[in-house]
Amino acid sequence: MSQHPQQIASIIAIHQDRPGALLPMLHAIQDATGFIPPESIAQIASALNLSSAEVHGVISFYHYFRISAPAPHQIQICCAEACQSMGADRLMQHATAVNSTDFSVHPVYCLGLCANSPAMMIDEQLHARVTTEKFAKLISGLRSAS
Numbered sequence: 001m002s003q004h005p006q007q008i009a010s011i012i013a014i015h016q017d018r019p020g021a022l023l024p025m026l027h028a029i030q031d032a033t034g035f036i037p038p039e040s041i042a043q044i045a046s047a048l049n050l051s052s053a054e055v056h057g058v059i060s061f062y063h064y065f066r067i068s069a070p071a072p073h074q075i076q077i078c079c080a081e082a083c084q085s086m087g088a089d090r091l092m093q094h095a096t097a098v099n100s101t102d103f104s105v106h107p108v109y110c111l112g113l114c115a116n117s118p119a120m121m122i123d124e125q126l127h128a129r130v131t132t133e134k135f136a137k138l139i140s141g142l143r144s145a146s
Helices: 005-015 021-034 038-049 052-061 083-084 088-097 132-145
Strands: 073-078 103-106 120-122 124-126
Touching: 005 021, 005 038, 021 038, 021 103, 052 073, 073 083, 073 088, 073 124, 083 088, 088 132, 120 132
Parallel strands: 073 103
Antiparallel strands: 073 120, 120 124
8 A cells, every 4th residue: 555544544534425436536635735646546536336446447547646756846737728828838849858756747727817828836836927948947946955
């Protein structure tokens, strides 16, 4: 089992008897551990009288859930229309080409900075009018702060 077996067991116990428990349970586990440990899927399924395939299907359907530990920093790049029109596709290609264990890159659809696009968020910090050069500076700052 993962590093968090007691924590996961406690979350399962709290949620298992509630109607529609699967999604709140998965959210709580990921909030507590940073991801859904693959070893916990059978335990979740058993508690909810579901198959492991059903639980895994829900996890894989929702992009929010992950089954591996996240990188130290999460980068979200807006791919909505306003940001696309200002170069978000190019920014996304650039960001995903930078192979790093320091961060992972995810597309999102609207960070609310449409007038200042393209926009991205590093962890909880919003950034506007992001170019590939600005991206490089922000990433350099991340690495020096670590």
